Amino acid sequence: MVQINDNYLKLPGSYLFSMIGQKVSTYAEANPDKKLIRLGIGDVTLPLVPAITSALEKAVVEMGQERTFRGYAPDLGYAFLRTAIAKHDFQDRGCDISADEVFVSDGAKCDSGNIQEIFSVDNKIAVCDPVYPVYVDTNVMAGRTGTYDVTSETWSDVIYMPCTKENNFAPELPKKTPDMIYLCFPNNPTGSTIHKAMLQTWVDYANQVGAIIIYDAAYEAYISEKDVPHSIYECEGAKTCAIELRSFSKNAGFTGVRLGATIVPKELERGGVSLHALWARRHGTKYNGAPYIIQRAGEAVYSEAGKAQLKEQIAYYMKNAKVIRDGLASAGYTVSGGINAPYIWMKTPEGMSSWAFFDYLLEEANVVGTPGSGFGPSGEGYFRLTAFGSYENTVAAIGRIKKM
Numbered sequence: 001m002v003q004i005n006d007n008y009l010k011l012p013g014s015y016l017f018s019m020i021g022q023k024v025s026t027y028a029e030a031n032p033d034k035k036l037i038r039l040g041i042g043d044v045t046l047p048l049v050p051a052i053t054s055a056l057e058k059a060v061v062e063m064g065q066e067r068t069f070r071g072y073a074p075d076l077g078y079a080f081l082r083t084a085i086a087k088h089d090f091q092d093r094g095c096d097i098s099a100d101e102v103f104v105s106d107g108a109k110c111d112s113g114n115i116q117e118i119f120s121v122d123n124k125i126a127v128c129d130p131v132y133p134v135y136v137d138t139n140v141m142a143g144r145t146g147t148y149d150v151t152s153e154t155w156s157d158v159i160y161m162p163c164t165k166e167n168n169f170a171p172e173l174p175k176k177t178p179d180m181i182y183l184c185f186p187n188n189p190t191g192s193t194i195h196k197a198m199l200q201t202w203v204d205y206a207n208q209v210g211a212i213i214i215y216d217a218a219y220e221a222y223i224s225e226k227d228v229p230h231s232i233y234e235c236e237g238a239k240t241c242a243i244e245l246r247s248f249s250k251n252a253g254f255t256g257v258r259l260g261a262t263i264v265p266k267e268l269e270r271g272g273v274s275l276h277a278l279w280a281r282r283h284g285t286k287y288n289g290a291p292y293i294i295q296r297a298g299e300a301v302y303s304e305a306g307k308a309q310l311k312e313q314i315a316y317y318m319k320n321a322k323v324i325r326d327g328l329a330s331a332g333y334t335v336s337g338g339i340n341a342p343y344i345w346m347k348t349p350e351g352m353s354s355w356a357f358f359d360y361l362l363e364e365a366n367v368v369g370t371p372g373s374g375f376g377p378s379g380e381g382y383f384r385l386t387a388f389g390s391y392e393n394t395v396a397a398i399g400r401i402k403k404m
């Protein structure tokens with residue numbers, strides 16, 4: 001009889017957002033008169049900007065005509081998009097990344113989950129705690145994380161790097177040596193970032209111990225401070241130790257459109273094997289490419305009109321972030337994030353657990369947020385609010401929270 005991959009059975013409970021969804025729908029059904037404001041899930045709400053919808057429309061017309069119709073996309077992405085990504089996201093920032101080091105995909109979630117496939121299951125992973133849950137969960141599925149301890153909510157073979165108020169939500173170099181290090185800056189959920197000198201320390205460390213950094217830059221577009229790196233390749237030596245994940249979801253509203261890119265430098269190798277070649281093999285074998293229409297939309301992100309329109313969109317969300325951050329601070333809450341990221345990370349009041357505060361906020365203010373403990377054990381006692389709502393709802397939600 002067929003045997004299943006029983007690593008899946010080790011995954012505790014349901015995915016964080018399914019649990020929130022269930023709680024919210026139960027509450028909404030029991031209280032149909034209440035108007036809920038959702039500042040929980042990290043999904044965008046503003047529509048695609050005109051530069052992008054025009055590119056989509058044009059590409060749709062091309063697909064309907066014999067002369068311009070396209071079938072399968074090139075495995076690694078169309079040259080027009082790979083070149084645009086390499087130029088605008090890297091070369092213009094002084095990073096030596098070429099178009100053939102860019103692998104176009106349908107998003108950073110898939111890539112962050114899939115990239116671990118090219119590494120041995122014997123590797124030890126290190127993750128920030130708290131962090132985007134996909135890194136750990138996909139390694140659980142692969143059988144790389146050991147056993148789960150229900151009390152501490154940790155895996156025996158995962159190296160957790162606590163990011164707390166004490167270290168300004170920036171991880172310290174781990175005591176045990178990892179093989180794969182997941183870093184995500186600006187961070188989901190804490191909204192924190194690290195300065196270039198600190199990221200350089202990580203790059204030097206990874207090169208020294210032979211580890212690979214998987215650097216998730218999904219929120220790069222929200223960086224507003226000068227000394228915060230937009231790419232790990234701004235650091236010297238990163239090309240020999242880092243893979244970078246890029247997403248079009250949060251900078252351009254592509255959460256439903258789907259587009260991303262992973263950068264694997266050519267000189268990145270371990271044990272004499274090129275990781276670029278391995279990822280190219282994986283991509284070519286298991287993936288048939290993001291659609292032509294969507295890649296054209298991605299190209300429009302880098303047009304002059306696209307850039308200007310998206311700058312306004314980011315500014316809109318960051319205005320919300322300021323409303324949340326300032327509003328909560330003035331109500332006496334301890335808050336961080338919201339300056340280089342669309343996430344605001346708040347300490348729950350009076351030692352409440354994250355889930356207790358979730359229920360309290362849902363019932364007292366009819367506002368939905370995300371319990372910090374869902375992102376890792378060090379997230380307990382914290383709560384995440386996001387700037388992705390409408391301005392009106394954000395102002396209303398903070399008004400309600402202030403009255404609690």
Ligand SMILES: Cc1ncc(COP(=O)(O)O)c(C=O)c1O
Pocket residue numbers: 042106107108109110112132184188216218246247248249254255259260
């Ligand atoms: C850190 C991080 N990486 C990746 C993603 C997913 O990106 P994508 O929509 O490109 O799959 C998210 C989404 O919330 C995220 O928070």
